Amino acid sequence: MTPDERRAVEAWESLFRAQVAVLRRLGADAIWQDVSFREYDVLFTLRSRPGHAARLRDLAALSLLSQPSLSRMVDRLEARGLVAREVVPGDARGTLVVLTEEGARVQGEVGRRHAEAIAxxxxxxxxxxxxxxxRALTGRLRDAQGAIPDVRRSPGR
Incomplete structure (x- = not known):
């Protein structure tokens, strides 16, 4: 391994391990009574989308869950009244996941506690x-990956 490769690997390991440490601490917080950490991520993602809705495939692209796992999670969230499934207008095969009023309320409450913990x-x-x-460094690192589409910014998907 060259010195430049070693430096890049060590920087990545440091960033990755710091993220894991913070995520573990966040995951252990008592703020997750209403939803799990991963369920919150789905609600947060929907809240950030136009119309508080996204195609199931876009939610899968934005999360660490496989589409089958995400489908099961959406089933659970739907049963609790936090999201609803709708047919995509003009595409009867497409599934749109929509944040409900109750889902937005839960996301907002958990989100406030989550923001306090992050702070x-x-x-x-x-x-x-x-x-x-x-923020500047991680933004540059993310931007340097360039070829990965950001579906959060894609309107109408």
């Missing part, structure tokens, strides 16, 4: 300059 764990460890630098 404590990340903001408590880094000062404002560090946070700005981290």
């Amino acid at each position: 404590a764990y990340v903001g408590g460890a880094l000062d404002d300059d560090d946070l700005d630098a981290l």
Whole structure:
């Protein structure tokens, strides 16, 4: 391994391990009474989409779940009244997952607690300059991957 490769690998490992440590701490928080961490991610993703809706395939692209696992999760969220399934207009085979009013309420409540935890764990460890630098660095890293489409920004999908 060249020195440049070693430096890149060590930087990646550091970033990855920091993310895992924060995610584990967030996952262990008492804020997840209403929904699991992964269920929250689905509700959050829907809340950020136009019309609070997304095709099932787009939700799968935005999450770490496979489409079959996501389908089962959507079934559970639908049974609890947090999302609804609809047919995509003009595409009878497409499934649109829509955040319900109750889903938006739950996402908002859990989201406030989640934001407080992130502020404590990340903001408590880094000062404002560090946070700005981290955001800039991770943005550059993400942007350098270029070929991966960001379905969050794709209207009408």
